[in-house]
Amino acid sequence: MRAHLARVDPVLVQAVIAAALSFAHLHDIARAAGQDGWKAWAYPVSVDLLLxxxxxxxxxxxxxxAGWCWFVIALAASLGANVATSGLLDTSAVPAWLRILVAGWPAVAFLGGTLLAHQAPARSEPVPTPPEPDPEPLACAPEPPSTPVPVALVEHARKVAGEHRARTGIPIDTNTLRARLGVPAPLAEVIAARL
Incomplete structure (x- = not known):
């Protein structure tokens, strides 16, 4: 039992004491302002729940x-009750403005609690990114045509490509092959694919 008591957090003990005193002060103010019975007990619960x-x-x-706004409102209600019951307020003759505040508190607490519970949390908007260009299509080797290319033309292209490589040291490109053979670009692509 002593080991359990030694682990009690002093800050938590202080919070419980402060909450109990504040609860009692809120109850006393509500009762002095004309709220009796269970209603006087509901006021401190309402303030604490809003906090x-x-x-x-x-x-x-x-x-x-929103959090700070409603926290300050509930804290002001709690602190106000604590200060008022310290002897500054004659609880036998509560002023009208305090009776109005106490009577209006349930609506204020309901509004605050509802907004806090049901208000959508602020979301960070996604940062717009500049539109990326569509990727260029990959260059694929053309498929052989459905109609056969004359074998003699393919053989002649191989000869031209070999001469080009011997002269420049690099393989022939499709545009150069097309120009040397004098054929349309689609046919040159098909011939280059067969080389």
């Missing part, structure tokens, strides 16, 4: 402006 929802929104990193 938790706002804190979760802040921790998630989404919509920090």
């Amino acid at each position: 938790v929802a706002a804190w979760r929104r802040l921790r998630s990193g989404s919509s920090p402006a």
Whole structure:
């Protein structure tokens, strides 16, 4: 049992004490403002839940402006009740403005809780990338034609290609072959594929 107690986080203990005192102060203000019975107990729950929802929104990193806004509103309600019950407020004669604030709190808390729970988190818009050009089609060797190329023309092309290689040291390209043979480009491509 002692080992378990030694592991209790002092910050957590402090948070529980602060929450209990704040809860009691909110209850006392609600009761002094005319809310009795279960309603007086619902006020502190409402304030604390709004604080938790706002804190979760802040921790998630989404919509920090909304999270901070509702966190400050709930914190002001809690802190206001704490200060008011410190003796600054005569709880037997609560001013009208405080009665109005207490009576209006459920609507404010409902609005805040709803917005925090159902508001879509801010999304980062994708950065537009410049359109990339379509890749160029790969150069494929042309298929042999359905009609046969004369064997003599292929043999003559081999002879021209061999002479070109002997003279320049590089293979003949299709355009040069076409010019040397005097044939249309599609036929030159087919002949070059057969070389």
